[in-house]
Amino acid sequence: MAYPFRYAPNDRPLLDAYRDAAPAQAAAPSVCSLARWVATVWQPGEAIESYALLKRLNRSVHQLVTYRQRDEPGVQSAADTLSLGCGSCRDIAFLFMEAARVLGFAARFVSGYSFTSQRPEESGSTHAWAEVFLPGAGWKGFDPTLGALVGDTHIPVAVARRPEAIPPIAGSFRGAPLGAMEVGVWVTELQVGPAPGL
Numbered sequence: 001m002a003y004p005f006r007y008a009p010n011d012r013p014l015l016d017a018y019r020d021a022a023p024a025q026a027a028a029p030s031v032c033s034l035a036r037w038v039a040t041v042w043q044p045g046e047a048i049e050s051y052a053l054l055k056r057l058n059r060s061v062h063q064l065v066t067y068r069q070r071d072e073p074g075v076q077s078a079a080d081t082l083s084l085g086c087g088s089c090r091d092i093a094f095l096f097m098e099a100a101r102v103l104g105f106a107a108r109f110v111s112g113y114s115f116t117s118q119r120p121e122e123s124g125s126t127h128a129w130a131e132v133f134l135p136g137a138g139w140k141g142f143d144p145t146l147g148a149l150v151g152d153t154h155i156p157v158a159v160a161r162r163p164e165a166i167p168p169i170a171g172s173f174r175g176a177p178l179g180a181m182e183v184g185v186w187v188t189e190l191q192v193g194p195a196p197g198l
Contacts, residue, residue: 001049001050001051001134001135001136002047002048002049002050003042003048003050003053003103004103004104005050005135007106007133007135008135011133015106015133017161018101018107018108018133019101019106019107020101021101021102033079033082033083034079034099035102037082037099038057038099038102038103040060041053041057041060042056042057042103050105051134051137051140053103054100054105054132054134054140055142055149057096057099057100057103057142057144058142058143058144058147058148058149059147061092061095061096061099062092062144062146062147063147064082064085065081065087065091065092065095065144066085066086067086067087067088067092068088069088070087070088070091075090075091075094075163075164076088076091076094078095078097078098078099081094088128089127089128089129089145090109090128090163092128092144092145093110093128093129093130093143093144093163094109094128094130094163095144096130096142097109097130100132105132105133105134106132106133107130107131107132107133108130108139108160108161109128109130109159109160109161109162109163109165109166110129110130110141110150110154110156110159111127111128111156111157111158111159111163111166112126112127112128112129112154112155112156112157112158113125113126113127113155113185114127114129114143114146114154114155115154115155125185126157127143127145127154128145128163129141129142129143129145129150130142130143130144131150141154
Protein backbone atom coordinates (compact mmCIF):
# COMPACT_ATOMS: atom_id res chain seq x y z
CA MET A 1 0.00 0.00 0.00
CA ALA A 2 1.46 3.32 -1.09
CA TYR A 3 2.12 6.06 1.45
CA PRO A 4 0.45 8.42 2.27
CA PHE A 5 -2.82 6.59 2.76
CA ARG A 6 -6.01 6.93 4.79
CA TYR A 7 -7.45 4.44 7.20
CA ALA A 8 -10.89 3.14 6.20
CA PRO A 9 -13.78 5.05 7.80
CA ASN A 10 -14.88 1.97 9.76
CA ASP A 11 -11.33 1.57 11.21
CA ARG A 12 -10.99 5.23 12.24
CA PRO A 13 -13.05 5.11 15.47
CA LEU A 14 -10.88 2.24 16.73
CA LEU A 15 -7.54 3.62 15.55
CA ASP A 16 -7.80 7.37 16.25
CA ALA A 17 -6.72 6.92 19.88
CA TYR A 18 -3.56 5.18 18.63
CA ARG A 19 -2.79 8.07 16.26
CA ASP A 20 -2.78 10.85 18.87
CA ALA A 21 0.57 12.11 20.13
CA ALA A 22 1.27 11.88 23.85
CA PRO A 23 -0.56 14.66 25.75
CA ALA A 24 2.66 16.15 27.13
CA GLN A 25 4.01 16.39 23.59
CA ALA A 26 0.90 17.78 21.94
CA ALA A 27 1.37 21.43 22.95
CA ALA A 28 5.11 21.43 23.40
CA PRO A 29 7.60 23.02 21.01
CA SER A 30 9.39 19.66 21.09
CA VAL A 31 6.74 18.34 18.68
CA CYS A 32 8.30 20.65 16.09
CA SER A 33 11.74 19.09 16.64
CA LEU A 34 10.24 15.61 16.26
CA ALA A 35 8.40 16.65 13.09
CA ARG A 36 11.62 18.20 11.72
CA TRP A 37 13.50 14.97 12.37
CA VAL A 38 10.71 12.88 10.77
CA ALA A 39 11.03 15.14 7.69
CA THR A 40 14.61 13.88 7.29
CA VAL A 41 13.24 10.32 7.05
CA TRP A 42 10.47 11.06 4.53
CA GLN A 43 9.50 14.17 2.55
CA PRO A 44 6.09 14.77 0.97
CA GLY A 45 6.05 13.76 -2.66
CA GLU A 46 8.44 10.83 -2.27
CA ALA A 47 6.85 7.63 -3.59
CA ILE A 48 7.22 4.81 -1.09
CA GLU A 49 5.28 1.84 0.22
CA SER A 50 3.98 2.24 3.78
CA TYR A 51 5.77 -0.86 5.06
CA ALA A 52 9.05 0.25 3.47
CA LEU A 53 8.67 3.67 5.12
CA LEU A 54 8.16 2.06 8.54
CA LYS A 55 11.21 -0.16 8.03
CA ARG A 56 13.21 2.97 7.12
CA LEU A 57 11.90 4.77 10.22
CA ASN A 58 12.82 1.75 12.38
CA ARG A 59 16.35 1.69 10.94
CA SER A 60 16.71 5.48 11.29
CA VAL A 61 15.75 5.44 14.98
CA HIS A 62 18.12 2.51 15.57
CA GLN A 63 21.01 4.37 13.92
CA LEU A 64 20.26 7.67 15.66
CA VAL A 65 19.73 6.54 19.26
CA THR A 66 22.20 4.57 21.37
CA TYR A 67 20.78 2.05 23.81
CA ARG A 68 21.46 2.86 27.47
CA GLN A 69 20.14 0.84 30.37
CA ARG A 70 18.09 3.24 32.45
CA ASP A 71 16.67 2.20 35.80
CA GLU A 72 14.76 5.42 36.49
CA PRO A 73 10.98 4.97 36.28
CA GLY A 74 8.94 6.26 33.39
CA VAL A 75 9.60 6.92 29.75
CA GLN A 76 11.53 9.87 28.31
CA SER A 77 9.69 12.14 25.92
CA ALA A 78 10.44 11.54 22.26
CA ALA A 79 12.11 14.97 22.12
CA ASP A 80 14.36 14.13 25.07
CA THR A 81 15.43 10.85 23.47
CA LEU A 82 16.15 12.72 20.23
CA SER A 83 18.20 15.44 21.92
CA LEU A 84 20.09 13.06 24.22
CA GLY A 85 20.73 10.55 21.46
CA CYS A 86 20.31 7.70 23.93
CA GLY A 87 17.66 5.91 25.93
CA SER A 88 16.35 2.61 27.22
CA CYS A 89 14.39 0.23 25.00
CA ARG A 90 11.13 1.78 26.26
CA ASP A 91 12.39 5.28 25.36
CA ILE A 92 13.47 4.14 21.90
CA ALA A 93 10.17 2.33 21.27
CA PHE A 94 8.26 5.45 22.35
CA LEU A 95 10.31 7.65 19.99
CA PHE A 96 9.48 5.28 17.13
CA MET A 97 5.77 5.34 18.09
CA GLU A 98 5.59 9.13 18.21
CA ALA A 99 7.46 9.45 14.89
CA ALA A 100 5.06 6.96 13.28
CA ARG A 101 2.15 9.02 14.64
CA VAL A 102 3.62 12.19 13.09
CA LEU A 103 3.39 10.29 9.79
CA GLY A 104 -0.29 9.48 10.50
CA PHE A 105 0.09 5.83 11.51
CA ALA A 106 -1.73 4.22 14.44
CA ALA A 107 0.97 2.94 16.84
CA ARG A 108 1.00 1.17 20.20
CA PHE A 109 3.55 0.24 22.88
CA VAL A 110 4.45 -3.40 23.64
CA SER A 111 6.24 -4.75 26.69
CA GLY A 112 7.53 -8.29 26.91
CA TYR A 113 10.70 -10.29 26.42
CA SER A 114 13.10 -10.74 23.54
CA PHE A 115 14.81 -14.05 22.86
CA THR A 116 17.22 -12.10 20.63
CA SER A 117 18.71 -9.94 23.38
CA GLN A 118 22.25 -9.03 22.41
CA ARG A 119 23.23 -8.29 25.98
CA PRO A 120 23.76 -11.39 28.18
CA GLU A 121 23.73 -9.26 31.35
CA GLU A 122 20.12 -8.35 30.54
CA SER A 123 18.91 -11.91 30.17
CA GLY A 124 15.49 -12.05 31.78
CA SER A 125 14.92 -8.29 31.60
CA THR A 126 11.78 -6.95 30.05
CA HIS A 127 12.02 -5.45 26.59
CA ALA A 128 9.86 -2.90 24.74
CA TRP A 129 9.01 -2.37 21.10
CA ALA A 130 6.18 -0.84 19.04
CA GLU A 131 3.44 -2.04 16.73
CA VAL A 132 1.88 -0.11 13.85
CA PHE A 133 -1.49 -0.85 12.24
CA LEU A 134 -1.37 -1.35 8.46
CA PRO A 135 -4.66 -1.78 6.58
CA GLY A 136 -4.99 -5.32 5.30
CA ALA A 137 -2.02 -6.52 7.35
CA GLY A 138 -3.04 -5.60 10.91
CA TRP A 139 -0.62 -4.76 13.72
CA LYS A 140 3.03 -5.19 12.67
CA GLY A 141 5.89 -5.05 15.18
CA PHE A 142 9.06 -2.96 14.92
CA ASP A 143 11.97 -3.12 17.37
CA PRO A 144 14.02 0.05 16.88
CA THR A 145 16.34 -0.84 19.79
CA LEU A 146 17.59 -3.85 17.85
CA GLY A 147 16.86 -2.33 14.42
CA ALA A 148 14.78 -5.41 13.62
CA LEU A 149 11.29 -6.45 12.71
CA VAL A 150 9.38 -8.26 15.43
CA GLY A 151 9.00 -11.97 14.92
CA ASP A 152 8.67 -15.19 16.87
CA THR A 153 11.66 -14.27 19.06
CA HIS A 154 9.66 -11.46 20.69
CA ILE A 155 7.29 -12.50 23.46
CA PRO A 156 4.61 -9.85 24.12
CA VAL A 157 3.19 -9.61 27.63
CA ALA A 158 1.26 -6.31 27.56
CA VAL A 159 0.10 -3.86 24.88
CA ALA A 160 -1.24 -0.31 25.33
CA ARG A 161 -1.59 2.93 23.42
CA ARG A 162 0.64 4.70 25.98
CA PRO A 163 3.72 3.31 27.78
CA GLU A 164 2.53 4.52 31.19
CA ALA A 165 -0.47 2.17 30.90
CA ILE A 166 1.94 -0.75 31.26
CA PRO A 167 3.47 -0.18 34.69
CA PRO A 168 6.25 -2.45 35.93
CA ILE A 169 5.36 -5.02 38.52
CA ALA A 170 5.70 -3.53 41.99
CA GLY A 171 5.10 -4.74 45.49
CA SER A 172 6.57 -5.20 48.91
CA PHE A 173 8.01 -7.99 51.03
CA ARG A 174 7.58 -8.48 54.74
CA GLY A 175 9.70 -10.98 56.57
CA ALA A 176 12.80 -11.58 58.56
CA PRO A 177 15.54 -8.93 58.09
CA LEU A 178 17.84 -11.54 56.60
CA GLY A 179 15.15 -12.81 54.23
CA ALA A 180 15.86 -12.56 50.53
CA MET A 181 13.89 -12.85 47.35
CA GLU A 182 15.28 -13.76 43.97
CA VAL A 183 13.40 -13.32 40.72
CA GLY A 184 14.45 -14.66 37.35
CA VAL A 185 13.06 -15.11 33.85
CA TRP A 186 14.39 -17.68 31.44
CA VAL A 187 13.32 -18.03 27.83
CA THR A 188 13.89 -21.40 26.20
CA GLU A 189 13.20 -22.28 22.59
CA LEU A 190 10.93 -25.31 22.29
CA GLN A 191 11.78 -28.02 19.81
CA VAL A 192 8.48 -29.07 18.27
CA GLY A 193 8.32 -32.30 16.33
CA PRO A 194 5.56 -33.73 14.16
CA ALA A 195 2.26 -34.51 15.85
CA PRO A 196 1.81 -38.16 16.89
CA GLY A 197 0.24 -40.31 14.24
CA LEU A 198 1.38 -38.20 11.29
